[in-house]
C-alpha cells in the first residue's frame with residue numbers, strides 16, 4: 096500500500112431544498128489497519144443516485160442512518176488492494192457499497208451488497224450502470240414488476256437518465272414499443288436516435304397528457320415511472336385495461352413531497368382499468384441479478400443494447416454530480432471517475 100491517506104466526503108448539513116455543495120465536507124483521514132476478515136478496495140468509479148438526498152435526511156430505512164460528519168453512502172466499483180479475507184482476493188474488481196472516498200473497507204457481509212465483476216469487454220464503469228444495479232432496476236422493474244410483453248405500449252418517465260436510458264431499449268428488445276418523457280430537446284432526440292424509444296415527450300415544453308394521447312391513442316399497457324407527482328398522474332389518465340404501473344422512483348417528490356405530498360387526481364383510473372400499480376426496491380431483488388446481468392450482457396454483445404454514461408472526473412466533484420441529477424443535467428448514468436484512465 097503506497098497511500099496512507101484517504102479522502103472522504105462527509106455530511107456537513109442536512110439539505111434544505113435541492114442539495115448544495117456546502118451540505119458536504121471533504122476531509123482526509125489516515126488509512127486504518129484491516130481486521131481479520133476485512134479487505135481494502137481502491138475505488139475506481141463512484142455512482143450517484145437521487146436516493147442519496149434521502150440518505151442525508153435519514154428518510155430511507157434500508158440504509159444506515161447518517162449523523163453529521165459521517166461518510167456519505169454510495170456504491171462504487173474498485174480493485175481489492177489488500178485483504179485479510181480468503182474469499183476476496185487482491186486484484187479482484189468488485190462493486191458494492193463503498194461510500195464517497197478513495198479507499199473503502201468491506202468484510203463480505205450482506206450489508207455491502209458486493210459482487211465480483213466478471214471478465215468482460217465493456218468498461219469497468221458499466222458495473223455501476225447498465226451491468227449493475229441501475230441496469231438491473233430497469234430490467235427487473237420492467238420485466239418482473241411490469242410484466243412487459245410483445246406488442247405492449249410502454250411509457251417511461253425520466254427516460255434519459257441512468258435507469259430510463261435502458262428501459263426503452265429493453266422494451267424494444269422484447270417486442271414492445273416505448274415512449275419516453277424527458278426534460279430537454281437534446282435528451283428527446285437521443286431517446287429516439289440512440290436509446291430505443293419510438294417517441295419522446297419534452298415535459299418542460301409540452302403537455303404530457305396531450306402528447307400521450309397523440310402518440311398512444313389506444314393508451315398505455317405499462318407505465319415505468321421514475322418521476323411521480325404530476326407526471327404519474329398524467330400517465331394514469333391513459334392506462335389501458337389491465338395496465339401496469341411500475342413505481343420505480345418519484346424524483347419530482349423527493350424535495351418537498353414529504354411535507355406537501357402531491358394528491359393524485361387520476362388514482363381512480365387504476366380501478367376503472369382494472370390496472371395494477373406496484374413499487375419495488377432493487378436491493379430486495381438480488382436473487383434475480385444474475386438473470387438480469389446475463390440478459391443485459393447478451394444484448395450488449397449483439398449490439399442490441401447501448402449504454403449511456405455521464406462521467407465527471409475526480410472525487411472532488413461528487414457533490415456537483417449529485418446536484419446535476421436534481422437539475423436534470425445528466426444524460427444517462429451519472430458517475431464520477433476517481434482514478435484517471437480507469
Ligand SMILES: NC(=O)c1ccc[n+]([C@@H]2O[C@H](COP(=O)([O-])OP(=O)(O)OC[C@H]3O[C@@H](n4cnc5c(N)ncnc54)[C@H](OP(=O)(O)O)[C@@H]3O)[C@@H](O)[C@H]2O)c1
Nearest residue numbers: 232256257258277278321343344345346347375376377423
Ligand atoms: N426502485 C428502485 O430500486 C430504484 C433504483 C434506482 C433508482 N430508482 C429511481 O429511479 C429514478 C431514476 O434514478 P437514476 O439514478 O437513474 O437518476 P437519473 O434518471 O439518471 O437522474 C434523474 C433525472 O430525473 C429527472 N428529474 C430531476 N428532477 C425532476 C423533476 N422535478 N421532475 C421531473 N424530472 C426530474 C432529470 O431528467 P430530466 O431532464 O428528464 O428532467 C434527471 O436527469 C429515481 O427516481 C430513483 O430514485 C429506483
